[in-house]
Amino acid sequence: MVRLDGVGLRYNNGPLVLEDLNFALAPGAFRWLLGPSGAGKTSLLRLLTLSVRPTTGRLSLLGVPIEQARRRDLPPLRRQIGMVFQDFRLLPHLSAFDNVALPLRLAGRPEGQLRVDVGEMLRWVGLMRRAEARPAELSGGEQQRVAIARAVIGRPALLLADEPTGNLDDAQAIRLMQLLAELNRLGTTVVVATHNDSLVARHPGRALRLHEGRLTEEAAVSVTGLATPGRRATDRIA
């Protein structure tokens, strides 16, 4: 599903922001992505969304070796990857409905079928009444829910989230984690970057921990939120 062998990343001619990353995620795996600010979490997520290509090493996503992939192979691959951005990245001129519908339209889904699915998804995130509102008319939490709906509506094989609960209240955060757990149970590989220790503590699972661009450990995280290297833990989220 996801495999990194000696992967490094630098922007332009700057220093390496990611260095010698080695790990693999099986289909249906769950990982927290932890580390202090500047550790390289967002850069790793950008690699996994194919927003950038590795400077060194080999990256394989959904079974496709990226360094060998032709340019035209990448769009279908990207459609199988859902991403919840920290800054939402919604299209400001489109309504909430059209933002959520975007991945399905890109995939060529018929309009009639699409409307049902988008309506259902907006209902699930509690935004059915705000379907025609544009992002500027929505609160931060509502925008984040639109971003989440857009990320998951295409049933992606790989779902990545950068601080997905940052603008949500507790109830919404719990519902989001339930959704992520359900998608994970259905076979979606999920990686969630967060600083929220209490969230991690409530949902123990394995974690990738970054420090200064290097993977310091891949460990299970207990209910106390502390990493316990070497401990065998389930590959799915609790």
Next chain:
Amino acid sequence: MASLRPRGSDDLGLRRALSDRLLPLLVAAMVFLAALAMAGAIAAAGLAAHWRGGAASLLTVQVPQPEGRAEAVALVLAHTPGLTTRRLDAAEVADLLRPWLGQDAARLSLNLPAVFEVRTDPVTGPPAAQFDAALERAAPGTLVERNGAWFARLVALAGSLQACAALAVVLVACVGAAVVAVAARAGLAARRDAIEIVHGLGATHGMIASRFAGRVTLLAFLGALLGVAMAVPVLLGLASLTAPFQAQTLAAPAQDDPGSLFAALPPLLWELLPALPVSAALIGWVTTQITVRTWLARLP
């Protein structure tokens, strides 16, 4: 190809990024200039053909003190094979001299020369020296003015004008393409975030480029229609001014007769004018596709 939104919608916000004001007006100005240049090229080609075909073989024969002598010259002209001759009457001679002698040349009691307009056949017409000698024998002092050399120069001038007009059309097309490229790049800069988002969601380069190209093609086409609409009245006005000089080939337009208005411009120009919006749309589409795809090539 999948569309990002239902037909007619504005996926990438291009209605604001590629305004329906500036680009169509610039394209309209380009097409206006192209239409004028095309009309100039066609007119120059027509004049060159006219001069090449007939006027170059025209001679003017002047007989000073024509009493008794003009008839002798007329006799020579009539009996020389390969000539078509016409003697200008007194009114026509007065017309020719009006710029120098004014309206009332007849009152000056001047002894005006007899003037013959002679058209020579390039094959059967007489050699110049032999012809001049025959006229000199008939009426000493007779002047023969050959227009061929002047018309050869005029034909060369018309050819140069035609080439310049064609070059102007090409330059206008290049400037139009540059204007479209600048507009497309401005649109890309304005919608950079939106493009990166849809690119990240799996939009192909072809999808994104086609959205830009569709918008630019529409604006270029509408702008070109406006340019043609602006050019036609100007061309008709110019045609009415030049009609007296082209009386043999074109009719002067009459304001109340649409058929006459249509006939005032060369048929080739009427055929080419509708091609301008199509050409502008094509240039817009191709230029935008190249510009957007080149820009997108920087994305991973």
